[in-house]
Amino acid sequence: MASKRAQGDCFKSNKNKKKKKLNNCEETAELCSVVQDENVKQAVKEAWSQKSNYTHGDLELDCHPFPHCTIKNFIRSEHFLENVQSELLALNFHVKSNDLYKFQQSVGLRKRTEPHIAGVRSALFTQFRPWLEEVLNVKLEPHVDISCSKYEYTDVLLCHDDELEGRHVAFILYLVPPWQSSDGGFLDLYQTDAHVQPQSIVKSIMPSWNTLVIFEVSPVSYHQVSEVLSREKCRLSLSGWFHRPTPERPPSYVEPLVSRIEHLPRDETILLEWINPLYLDISYQEQIQEKFEECSEIQLKDFLREEKFNQVREALQLAQIQWTRRGPDNKRRYDTACMDNLPECANACWELLRSEAFFLLLSNFTGLRLHYLCPADDDDDDETKDEEAAGASNERREKSEPSIPKCCGELRRWSHGGYTLMHDTTQVEYALDLLLPFCYAEWNAEFGGYTCYIAKEEDEELLTINPEDNSLALVYRDKETLKFVKHINHKSTCDSTSSRFYDFSFVYYE
Structure with missing residues (x-):
């Protein structure tokens, strides 16, 4: 009898462990129908290769000032995305501040096991990556590069091009409350001058719930996150890059040196x-x-x-x-x-x-x-x-004069x-x-x-x-x-x- 009770307790314990494991397993996220439409995919592929604009339903490809694509209602289930948001906000965030930016970033998401975070990560890197590969006609690496950023009042990410070894396509998935232009926090896109330097902002994309933005990283992909002006709202987003070997880039523009002048002849x-x-x-x-x-x-x-x-x-x-x-x-x-x-x-x-x-x-x-x-x-x-x-x-002594x-x-x-x-x-x-x-x-x-x-x-x-x-x-x-x-x-x-x-x-x- 004692032996049987021990076996029963053991079985109950294993059952509980199994149930706990199931509760932590990955939830499946289904992507929107426009991504699953084969005709749309072929149309986007052709337009992207020709650097021409294309719109179909919730998908818009705009090639000015550089090719970028927005997909509204990217994840089918609103409930799923709300759970993603809740799991993200429960993470620890760290303030990041230097010359280029000020915002908060979560701990790394590459190996997070929260079911909905794992699900959206899989949706991007397992389901969406093949779509991107076909549209861009490239082979992307399986490398996962994803993090969560939180921008609050006065947070900003200044003008940059995202170029770094291996980065090929940048993505941002917005998880924001209803947003207005007065709230700031836009994704600003720059056109470049003859020296491939950012000249002026020609397009601003306002954050919107469940909207994905993607663009190819290139010498002209200058963009910024404008300062968040709302004291109440939080600009929450998932962002990262799809990777492939970096093609050879043209040399960066070097500005002319600032002229140096000698002193003026003025006495004490x-x-x-x-x-x-x-x-x-x-x-x-x-x-x-x-x-x-x-x-x-x-x-x-x-x-x-x-x-x-x-x-x-x-x-x-x-x-x-x-x-x-x-x-x-x-x-x-x-x-x-x-x-x-x-x-x-x-x-x-x-x-x-x-x-x-x-x-x-x-x-x-x-x-x-x-x-x-x-x-x-x-x-x-x-x-x-x-x-x-x-x-x-x-160094001074080595000079000839x-x-x-x-x-x-x-x-x-x-x-x-x-x-x-x-x-x-x-x-x-x-x-x-x-x-x-x-x-x-x-x-x-x-x-x-x-x-x-x-x-x-x-x-x-x-x-x-x-x-x-x-x-x-x-x-x-x-x-x-x-x-x-x-x-x-x-x-x-x-x-x-x-x-x-x-x-x-x-x-x-x-």
């Missing part, structure tokens, strides 16, 4: 006129240099004389200044001033930062050789320098939507960065607009500089250091007094 009179007397004191300059050599950066508050700073700040708002949008969007987006029609005081400030006297002052602040009066490094001093500084010194200190600079206007990406750092070399901001209220770091320095191949920030009125920032960077200006988000528009700021941005070379 210009320093006495413009700069806070504290910073002209030799003993204080020695303290600044000591701190700078230790940290490779410094911020000098109240740098300009107050009356001069206020004059320039007011002048920067005058209508006579002509501002030009600087791009392209895969590298930067801000306004730069035309130097030909600056107000007199703004032009005088520009000349200050280019003057011979200011080059010498920077030498005194930093110990860099930005003027011929700056003493050369002694051998004893070289022994005490760190490896990076020694490398820079050796002594270099002439030069600079390049801009007067920039920053407002909602402005940013630079790390691609903007085209001249990767030793240099001294200077920033002199002009704000009209205290700038909140939550708005973005701060300048961030990071080491190559690293995500951790080395230094962040927030725009601060009349605070001169000096940063010495080496070949392994990159910088970007963080995207200025919608929060900056909530207070009209602080919706924009200006800065003089200069780079000095020994």
Whole structure:
């Protein structure tokens, strides 16, 4: 009797395990009828190969600015998709933020066993992939690349082309609540110029529940997710890529180097006129240099004389200044001033930062050789320098002729939507960065607009500089250091007094 009871208990236990396994098994997702229609598939294949548009029911192929296809009601069962949404929202999400994006991403979905997540993954990579292979006339790899992204208020993914080894077709399946244009979060598509650089947004696709968007990854597939402007709604989506060996791409366009200029012949009179007397004191300059050599950066508050700073700040708002949008969007987006029609005081400030006297002052602040009066490094001093500084010194000695200190600079206007990406750092070399901001209220770091320095191949920030009125920032960077200006988000528009700021941005070379 005891033996029989043990067998019965064992059977009950195995039965429960089997039931649990069945509950965790993959749920089957059925794709919409338009994908299963053989005639539609052949029509899409022909249109895609000829780069012509095609529409049938819930499917639309549009080849401008590059071929992309939207399929509404992609999954037949609304109930199934609601369960997918519930399982996704139960996952752990991690904030991802750098120069290019800010959003939340789930843990990896490639091996998730939740029944509806597994079902939609199978629908895409088992059922839909053969359809894609026939439409595009390619053989796609079985590799699964899928994740879940959650965009909330002020989240954004800036302009990029998705090109990365093996990526061939990108897909996005939207799981959003009823969406309006005022909510933002569009998939913006760019047309490109003669240099295959993004020129302008020519189409915006609004997220819509159970809509799949696909496009081929190519040198012209520039797109972005515009900033989400809704404080209540969540832009949830499944996205990833279908893979195949990457075909050979044409060389990327290389922008012309920014022209470097020598100093203007201005004596110390210009320093006495413009700069806070504290910073002209030799003993204080020695303290600044000591701190700078230790940290490779410094911020000098109240740098300009107050009356001069206020004059320039007011002048920067005058209508006579002509501002030009600087791009392209895969590298930067801000306004730069035309130097030909600056107000007199703004032009005088520009000349200050280019003057011979200011080059010498920077030498005194930093110990860099930005003027011929700056003493050369002694051998004893070289022994005490760190490896990076020694490398820079050796590099200078290898030149056949002594270099002439030069600079390049801009007067920039920053407002909602402005940013630079790390691609903007085209001249990767030793240099001294200077920033002199002009704000009209205290700038909140939550708005973005701060300048961030990071080491190559690293995500951790080395230094962040927030725009601060009349605070001169000096940063010495080496070949392994990159910088970007963080995207200025919608929060900056909530207070009209602080919706924009200006800065003089200069780079000095020994």
